[in-house]
Amino acid sequence: MIKNRISRRRFLQGTLATGAAAASLSSISLIAGEVSQPAPTGVTYAQNWCEMCFWKCGLTAKVVDGKVHKLEGQKDCPSNRGKLCAKGNAGIAQLYDPDRLQKPLIRTGERGSGQFKEVSWDEAIKYVAEKCNGLKEKYGSGTFSLFAHGSGEHAFVDLLHIMGSPNICIPSYSQCTGSRDIGWALTYGKPVGGKEPVDSENAKCIMLLGRNIAEALHMGELIDFINGCANGAYVIYVDPRYNKTAAKANKYMMIKPGTDTALVLAMINYIIVKEIYNKEFVEKYTYGLEELSAHVRRYTTKWASEVTEIPEKDIIEAAVKLCEAAPNCYIHPGRRLTRYGSDTQFVRAIAILNALMGNWETPGGIFKPVPLKFDTPHMVHDLEKVDAERADGAGTEFPIASVDLGLANKMMQAIAEQKHPLKGMFVYGCNPFHNQGSTDVVAKAIEASEFIVTCEIYMTDTAWYSDVILPESTYLERYDPIISTARKSGYIQFREPAVKPLHDTLGAWEIAARLSKAMGYQNHFMDVREYNTELLESLGLSEKVMQKHGSLVGAEGDPFPLASGIEPEFHTPSGKIELFSNMLNDLGYDPLPSYQAPPMPKADEFRLLFGRVSFHTHARTQNNEWLLALHHSEVELWINSGRAKALGIKNGDKVCVTKGNKKSNPCIAKVVDHIHRDAVFLPHGFGSVSKGLTRISGVGARDSDFTSDETDPISGGAGFHNGFVRIVKA
Ligand code: SF4
Numbered sequence: 001m002i003k004n005r006i007s008r009r010r011f012l013q014g015t016l017a018t019g020a021a022a023a024s025l026s027s028i029s030l031i032a033g034e035v036s037q038p039a040p041t042g043v044t045y046a047q048n049w050c051e052m053c054f055w056k057c058g059l060t061a062k063v064v065d066g067k068v069h070k071l072e073g074q075k076d077c078p079s080n081r082g083k084l085c086a087k088g089n090a091g092i093a094q095l096y097d098p099d100r101l102q103k104p105l106i107r108t109g110e111r112g113s114g115q116f117k118e119v120s121w122d123e124a125i126k127y128v129a130e131k132c133n134g135l136k137e138k139y140g141s142g143t144f145s146l147f148a149h150g151s152g153e154h155a156f157v158d159l160l161h162i163m164g165s166p167n168i169c170i171p172s173y174s175q176c177t178g179s180r181d182i183g184w185a186l187t188y189g190k191p192v193g194g195k196e197p198v199d200s201e202n203a204k205c206i207m208l209l210g211r212n213i214a215e216a217l218h219m220g221e222l223i224d225f226i227n228g229c230a231n232g233a234y235v236i237y238v239d240p241r242y243n244k245t246a247a248k249a250n251k252y253m254m255i256k257p258g259t260d261t262a263l264v265l266a267m268i269n270y271i272i273v274k275e276i277y278n279k280e281f282v283e284k285y286t287y288g289l290e291e292l293s294a295h296v297r298r299y300t301t302k303w304a305s306e307v308t309e310i311p312e313k314d315i316i317e318a319a320v321k322l323c324e325a326a327p328n329c330y331i332h333p334g335r336r337l338t339r340y341g342s343d344t345q346f347v348r349a350i351a352i353l354n355a356l357m358g359n360w361e362t363p364g365g366i367f368k369p370v371p372l373k374f375d376t377p378h379m380v381h382d383l384e385k386v387d388a389e390r391a392d393g394a395g396t397e398f399p400i401a402s403v404d405l406g407l408a409n410k411m412m413q414a415i416a417e418q419k420h421p422l423k424g425m426f427v428y429g430c431n432p433f434h435n436q437g438s439t440d441v442v443a444k445a446i447e448a449s450e451f452i453v454t455c456e457i458y459m460t461d462t463a464w465y466s467d468v469i470l471p472e473s474t475y476l477e478r479y480d481p482i483i484s485t486a487r488k489s490g491y492i493q494f495r496e497p498a499v500k501p502l503h504d505t506l507g508a509w510e511i512a513a514r515l516s517k518a519m520g521y522q523n524h525f526m527d528v529r530e531y532n533t534e535l536l537e538s539l540g541l542s543e544k545v546m547q548k549h550g551s552l553v554g555a556e557g558d559p560f561p562l563a564s565g566i567e568p569e570f571h572t573p574s575g576k577i578e579l580f581s582n583m584l585n586d587l588g589y590d591p592l593p594s595y596q597a598p599p600m601p602k603a604d605e606f607r608l609l610f611g612r613v614s615f616h617t618h619a620r621t622q623n624n625e626w627l628l629a630l631h632h633s634e635v636e637l638w639i640n641s642g643r644a645k646a647l648g649i650k651n652g653d654k655v656c657v658t659k660g661n662k663k664s665n666p667c668i669a670k671v672v673d674h675i676h677r678d679a680v681f682l683p684h685g686f687g688s689v690s691k692g693l694t695r696i697s698g699v700g701a702r703d704s705d706f707t708s709d710e711t712d713p714i715s716g717g718a719g720f721h722n723g724f725v726r727i728v729k730a
Contacts, residue, residue, distance in 0.1 A: 042064060042065045043062065043063065043064050043069075044062075044063045045060050045061065045062055045063070046060070046061045046063060046476075046496050046497065046498035046547075047059075047060055047061075047074070047494050047495070047496055047546065047547060047549070047550030047551075048060070048061055048475060048476060048494075048495045048496065048498065048550070049077075049079070049475070049483070049493045049495055049551075050071075050080075050084060050087075050088040050091060050475070051091070051150065051151060051474070051475035052087040052088050052090065052091050052094070052617055052620070052621060053087060053218065053617040053618075053620075054149075054150075054172070054194075054617075055079060055080070055195070055218035055219060055220065055221070056079055056483065056485065056493060057073060057074075057077065057079045057080035057083070057084055057085075057088055057219050057220070058073065058074035058077025058079055058080060058493055058550050058551040059071045059072060059073055059074060059080075059084060059088065059091075059550075060072045060073075060074055060550060061476060061498035063498050063499060066499065067499070068092050068095060068096075068476060068498050068499060070092075071084060071088060071089055071091055071092060072084070073088070073219070074550045074551050076551065076553070077491070077493065077550065077551035078220060078485070078487050078488070078489055078491055078551075078553065079195075079219065079220045079485065079487075079493075079551075080219035080220050080223070081219075081220065081223055083219050083223060084219065085217060085219055085222075085614070086614065086615045086626075086627065086630065087615060087616065087617055087621055087624075087627065088219070089626070090621065090624050090626040090627050091474075091475070091476060092476075092626075093624050093625050093626040093627070094457070094474060094621075094624055095474050095476045095477070095499075095502070096502070097458075097623070097624070097625065099458060099459070099623055099692065099693060099694055099695070100457055100458060100471070100474075100502075100503065101456060101457060101458060101459060101463070101469060101471035101472075101503075101505070101692075102471060102503035102504060102505070103118040103119070103471060103503065103504045104118070104119050104120070104121055104123070104124035104468070104469065104470055104471060104504070105117065105118060105119070105124075105468065105469040105471075106119050106123075106124065106127060106467070106468055107466065107467045107468070111446065111465045111466075111467075112464060112465050112689075114464060114690075114691050114692070116469065121504070121506065121514070124468060124470060125511075125514045125515055125518045126518055127468060128453055128468055128470075128515055128518070129515060129518035129519045129520075131424075131451045131467075131468075132144070132163065132424060132451070132515075132519055133519055133520070135423050135424045135450060135451060136163070136164075138423075139421040139423050140421070141163055141164030141165050141386075142164070142165050142166065142167060142388060142391070142420065142421075142422075143165070143421050143422055143423045143424050144160060144163055144165040144167060144422075144424040144425075144426065145165070145167040145168075145169065145391070145411055145415060145422050145424070145425050145426070146160045146165070146167065146168045146169060146425075146426045146427075146428070147169050147171055147408055147411070147412075147425070147426070147427050147428070147430050147432055148168070148169070148170060148171075148426070148427070148428035148429060148430065149170060149171055149172055149428070149429045149430040150428065150429030150430070150508075151475065151480050151483075151495075151508075152428060152429060152455075152472065152480070152507065152508025152509065153170060153428055153429060153508075154379070154481075155379075155428075155508040155509045155511070155512035155513075156426055156428040156455070156508065156512055157170075158379065158380045158383055158512060158525075159426075159512040159515060159516055160386075160426065161383055161384065161385055161386055162380070162383065162516050162521050162523050163519065163521075164386055165386060166386040166387070166388045166389070166390045166403070167390055167391050167392070167406070167411060167422065168404075168406055169392065169405070169406035169407065169408040169411045170405045170406065170408070171408035171430050171432070171435050172405075173402060173405035173406065173407070173408070173717070174338075174401075174405075174406070174407040174408045174409045174410070174715075174716060174717045174718055175336075175338055175408055175409065175435050175436070175717075175718050176335070176336045176337075176338060177192070177194075177335060177336065177337065178338075178401065178402070178405065178407075178715050178716070178717040179337045179338065179343035179344045179346075179347060179712050179714070179715040179717040180192055180333055180334050180335070180337035180343070180347045181193075182344050182347075182400055182401070182714065182715045182717075183337075183343070183344040183345065183346070183347025183348045183350075183351060183714075183715075184333055184347055184351050186344075186348060186351075186400075186572075186578065186581045186583055186584060187348060187351035187352065187355065187572070187577060187578055187579075187581070188351060188355075188360075188570055188572070188577055189569075189570040189571030189572040190571060192333045193369065193486075195218070195220075195221070195369075195485065195487060196221065196332065196333060196335070197366055197367045197368065197369050197487070197559075198224075198330045198332060198333075198365075198366060198367070199224075199330070199362075199363055199364050199365060199366070199367045199488075199559075199560075200221075200224040200225045200227065200228035200233065201224050201227045201228050201231065202228070202231070202328060202363040202364040203228050203233045203325070203328060203329055203330060203364040203365070204232070204233060204234065204324075204325035204328045204329055204364055205233060205234045205235075205236070205321050205322050205324070205325035205328075205329035206225075206228060206233050206234070206235045206236070206329065206330060206332070207235075207236040207237075207238070207318065207322060207329075207330070207331040207332065208235070208236070208237050208238065208239075208245060208249075208332045209238045209239075209260050209263075209264070209331070209332065209334065209350065210238065210239050210260065210334065210339075211245075211332040211334050211335060212239065212243050212244070212245045212611060212612070213225050213245050213332075214243070214244040214245040214247075214248060214614070215243055215244050215245065215611070215612060215613055215614040216335065216336075216611060216612035217612075217614055220487070225248075226248075229248055233364075234250045234251075234321055234325065235248060235249040235250050235251070236249060236250070236251045236253065236318050236321065236322075237249035237251070237252050237253070238252075238253045238255050238260065238263065238310075239252075239254070239255065240254060240255055240256070240257045240609065240675060240676035240678070240679050241254075241609065241638060241674065241675045241676070241679070241681050242254070242672075242674030242675070244614065246674075251314070251317070251318065251321075253310045253314055253318070254309070254310070254674070254676055255308050255309065255310055255676070256307070256308055256309045256676060256678060257607050257609060257676055257678055257679045257721065258339075258340050258597070258598035258600070258607070258721065258722075259307050259308040259309075259595075259597075260308075260346060261342065261345065261346045261349055261593065261595045261596075262299065262303075262304045262307040262308055262595045263304055263308045263310065263315065264331075264346070264349040264350055264353055265296050265299040265304070265349055265593065265594075265595055266296075266299045266300060266301045266303065266304030266315055267301075267304075267315060267318060267319040267322075267353060268292070268296050268299070268349065268352055268353055268356065269296040269297060269298075269299045269300065269301075270300075270301050270315070270316060270319045271319050271322075271323060271353075271356050272289075272292070272293050272296065272356070273297075276319075276320070276323040277323065277326075277356040277357070277358075278326050278327060278356065278357055278358030280358070281327065281355075281358025281360070282355065282356060282358065285355075285358075285360070285568065285570070285576055285577050286355050286576055286577040286578075286579050287572070287574040287576040287577065287578050287579060287580060287582075288578060288579040288580025288581075288591075288592075289579055291579070291580040291591075291592060292352065292579040292580060292592055295592040295594075296592075299595065301315045301316055301319075307595070307597075309676075322353075322357060323357070325364070326356075326357040326358060326359060327357055327358040327359040327360075327362045327364070327365050328359070328362065328363055328364030328365060329357055329359060329364060329365060330354060330357070330359055330364070330365050330366060331350050331353050331354050331357075332350075333347060333350055333351065333354075334346075334347065334350065336611075337717075338712075338717055338718045338719055338720055339719055339720065339721045340598040340710065340719050340721055340722060341598075341708075341710030341711060341712050341713075341718075341719030341722065342596050342598070342712065342719070343712050343715070343717060343719065344712050344714040344715045344717070345590065345593040345594065345596075345714070346593070348581070348592075348593040349593040352579050352593070354366065355577045355579060360562055360568060360577070361559070361560050361561050361562035361563065361568055362560055362562055362563045363560050363563060367488060367559035367560060368558075368559050368560070368561055369486035369487060369488075369490075369559070370486055370487070370488060370489050370490045370555050370556070370557035370558070370559055371484070371486040371490045371555060372484050372486070372490030372491060372492060372554040372555040373490075373555070374484070374535070374538055374539055375538055376535065377526065377531050377534045377535055377538075378526075379481060379509065379525060379526050379528075379531055380523050380524070380525050380526070381523060381524040381526075382522075382523050382524070383523060390403060390406065390411075391411060391414040391415075391419075391420040391422055392406055392407040392408075392410035392411040392414055392716070393407065393410050393716060394406050394407045394410070394716060397716070398410075398714075398715065398716030399587060400583070400587070400714065400715065401715055401716040401717075407716040407717070408432070408435070408436070408718075409436060409437060409709065409711065409716075409717070409718040410711065410716055412432060412436050412441055412442060412445050413441055413445075413709075415445035415448055415449060416441045416442075416444035416445040416448060418448050422448075422449070423448075423449055423450040423451065424449065424450065424451045424452075424453075425445070425446075425449045425451070425452045425453070426452075426453050426454075426455075427452070427453070427454040427455070427456075427462050427463075427466070428454075428455045428456075428508065429455070429456065429472075429508075430462075431460040431461060431462045431618075431619045431620075432445075432462050433460070433461035433462050433465075433689075433702075433704065434460075434461065434618070434619035434684070434685060434688075434702065434703075434704050435618070435619065435704070436704060436709070436718075437704065437707050437708055437709030437710070437718050437719070437720050437723075438704070438707070438709040439702070439704050439705050441709060442462075446465050451467055451468075452465065452466040452467050452468075453466060453467065453468045453469075453470065454466040454468070454469050454470070455469075455470040455471075455472050455508060455511060456469065456470075456471070456472060457471065457472050457473075457474055457505075458620075458623060458692065458693060459690050459691075459692020459693060460619070460688070460690060460692075460693070461619075461688050461689050461690045461702075463690065463692070464689065464690035464691075464692060470506075470511055471503065471504070471505040471506075472505055472506065472507065472508055472511070473497075473501045473505040473506060473507050474505075475495065476497065476498045476499060477497050477498070477499060477500065477501040477502065477505070478495070478497055478501070478507040478528075479495060479496055479497065479507065479528040479529055479532070480495040480507065480509075480528060481509075481528055481531050481532065481535075482494055482495075482531075482532050482535055482536070482546070486555075487559075488559040489553045489554075489555055489556050489557075490553070490554055490555030490557070491551055491552060491553045491554060491555075492539075492546075492551065492552050492554065493550065493551045494532070494543075494546035494547070494549075494550055494551070496543075496546075496547060507528065509525060509528050512525065513525035529543070532546075539554070573586075579592075580592055584714070589713070589714055598721075598722055599722050599724075600678070601678055601724040602724070604726060605724040605725065605726055606639075606643070606678065606679055606680040606724065606725055606726070606727060607678050607679045607680075607721060607722070607723070607724060608657070608679075608680060608682065608703065608706050608707060608721070608723045608724070608725045609679045609680070609681045609682075609721060610681065610682045610683070610684045610703040610707070610720070611681070611683070611684060612683070612684055613631075613683045615627045615630045615631065616683065616684075616685055617685075618684065618685055619684065619685035619688075620685070621685075622685045622686055622688070622693070622696045623688075623693040623694070623695050623696045625695065628695055628696070633695065633696070633699060634668050635667045635668065635682070635683060635686045635687075635699060635700025635701065636667060636668050636669075636670040636683070637655055637657065637667040637668065637669055637670065637680055637681070637682055637701065637727070638670045638672060638675045638680060638681035638682075639655075639669055639670065639671055639672075639675065639680050639727060640671075640672070640673070640675050640676065640677040640679075640680075641671050641672060641673045642673075642677055643677050644669060644671040647727060647728075647729075648729070649669050649671065649727065649729060650669070650671065651669060651670065651671040652668060652669065653668075653669045653729060653730075654666040654667070654668065654669070654729065654730035655667055655668075655669045655727050655728065655729055655730055656701070656727070656728055656729075656730050657680070657682070657701045657705075657706055657725045657726075657727060658725060658726045658727070658728055659705075659706045659723070659724070659725045659726070662705050662706065663728075664687060664700075664701030664702065664705065664706070665687055665698050665699060665700055665701060666700075666730035667682070667700050667701050669727075680725065680727060682700075682701055682703045683700075684703055686699055686700030686701060686702065686703075687699070687700050687701045687702025687703070687705070688702065689702075706723045706725050707720040707721070707723040708720055708721065708722035708723040710722055
């Protein structure tokens with residue numbers, strides 16, 4: 001019955017980055033970002049991509065008399081098409097922020113006391129190397145763990161490989177998109193990928209389930225969405241909270257938190273029963289309709305209405321609207337899918353609903369990213385990837401989880417529990433105290449670690465508890481290896497310093513190279529410029545060309561091949577889109593998504609929801625002076641007006657979040673009708689304890705003190721939204 005059954009190994013490979021192939025000079029068309037005006041005296045321009053979030057918008061820095069004066073979006077960079085958001089513009093405030101880490105630091109007092117001494121780079125590198133070599137001798141090479149996120153993450157990933165440890169985690173996987181990518185890959189044979197391939201501009205109908213595209217924003221994606229709205233797309237937005245994306249929608253549906261899967265399953269059932277799905281597509285390209293049909297029969301729209309608290313007629317209307325627009329419609333696969341610990345099956349339901357629309361590789365639906373293929377040089381020569389068992393269970397306890405990206409949540413628990421002798425922790429560009437589901441677990445892990453090294457630009461909460469802090473140059477002060485991205489076209493982006501480092505800081509690659517050498521390893525690290533030159537030469541380009549253009553589009557393939565008559569390939573066991581998942585079945589999981597009701601808050605509790613606001617990224621930008629000014633340094637807690645009234649809380653009151661013996665710093669109550677009565681909402685990233693973040697230390701609530709630390713049984717990814725809190729007046 002199943003043709004072309006593929007192995008789990010091949011599936012896992014399919015969830016990772018695409019391979020490389022040779023490209024010719026003629027494949028590069030010079031169309032992007034050219035600075036047309038001659039530079040006046042005292043004015044220079046430097047090309048870069050924004051690092052204030054991870055969308056990597058192309059930008060040109062205008063430097064006047066040696067100072068960065070303005071950041072401009074590169075007009076033809078496909079990531080952002082000339083635009084930068086507020087965070088992107090505030091990169092200047094980050095560069096010139098006196099709160100930045102300015103010299104290497106070694107801890108002198110108790111962890112968390114904030115007592116450090118400034119040292120030279122030579123001293124810091126020697127100290128780290130000696131400590132690490134000592135730990136390795138005592139506990140073995142697997143004693144080191146890494147949590148890394150950002151453009152320099154590969155430098156530390158390679159360093160950990162050199163040091164012989166497999167315990168490498170990129171937290172954006174388990175803490176953000178891992179469950180989503182696994183759920184999608186189980187269905188379609190490949191993950192969603194870092195930049196979601198949804199064609200908003202041509203969509204006739206768009207459904208978003210908690211994907212707050214207007215606030216957890218990425219420029220190119222937002223531009224597409226706004227264009228889609230302007231082109232007449234019918235937007236259905238589902239969320240417990242009426243936010244800025246809801247304000248753009250034709251139909252907003254307030255949902256009881258935790259019940260999204262019930263809604264999607266009922267829509268699937270309705271569409272199958274009414275036979276309004278894309279029959280031709282489903283018959284030709286999907287596997288398991290019969291099993292799916294029988295499985296979802298119990299999920300009626302009436303039942304879903306009771307569970308979700310959405311009127312039944314609205315559920316039916318949403319299903320019909322999508323089917324009327326099919327195949328030029330999509331249901332967004334989501335971004336941070338770490339909600340209730342059952343997120344892989346939630347995404348499976350979304351993927352199945354999309355499949356019923358037949359929107360694959362079709363305008364207005366899911367497009368096929370067009371990669372720019374070329375041979376990538378290796379930054380580190382003679383690098384051997386470590387193929388040992390990991391402490392987080394990726395590849396073993398969680399057989400489908402990526403062993404290259406790891407499970408940061410499970411790794412942190414493993415360190416805290418010390419079932420493995422994990423004694424040396426490296427942290428690069430991320431902040432476990434804010435991105436893990438339990439700060440208690442992080443605190444335990446820190447206590448259990450003998451040595452913690454953090455490479456950062458700010459004194460984050462995690463840096464505050466580290467033994468050594470290695471200050472990184474900001475993206476406006478350094479070169480980085482050229483990156484390539486696949487969207488509707490494939491393109492490369494170039495980064496060069498706009499100014500020399502203002503302080504005694506280094507780029508991640510140089511730090512990793514120095515550490516490797518000091519530890520006695522022989523691997524040769526390429527210089528970043530040497531790497532870029534080699535890569536550019538293979539494309540018939542040069543640094544000079546990139547300095548002029550910044551971003552270059554080199555591949556203009558067809559993002560809608562199915563609509564053009566080209567048959568798609570699905571790297572699933574059946575070779576088709578798997579409504580019924582053979583791989584889940586083989587592994588003993590439910591091959592079809594079911595609704596599991598999450599735990600619910602008690603009558604006097606609220607479910608804590610958190611997320612991004614349009615002017616901050618994760619826990620990285622909260623101390624930025626320009627961005628803080630946008631909200632007068634106030635942190636709002638959204639609370640339902642009926643619930644607030646019962647608690648005697650009025651709009652603007654100071655309130656605290658409590659759970660057990662934990663109590664947050666005061667927040668400002670934002671009392672609204674349009675948040676579900678079960679939930680309160682906090683903007684992510686505040687409540688820092690580090691005194692090194694002088695503007696926001698002790699400001700607002702740290703959501704991670706109150707979130708849940710669930711584990712999705714399939715992906716191993718985290719689930720944060722089963723944390724229940726009480727709200728009291730400050
Ligand atoms: S979306 Fe904003 S913060 Fe993110 S890369 Fe683009 S300009 Fe920078």
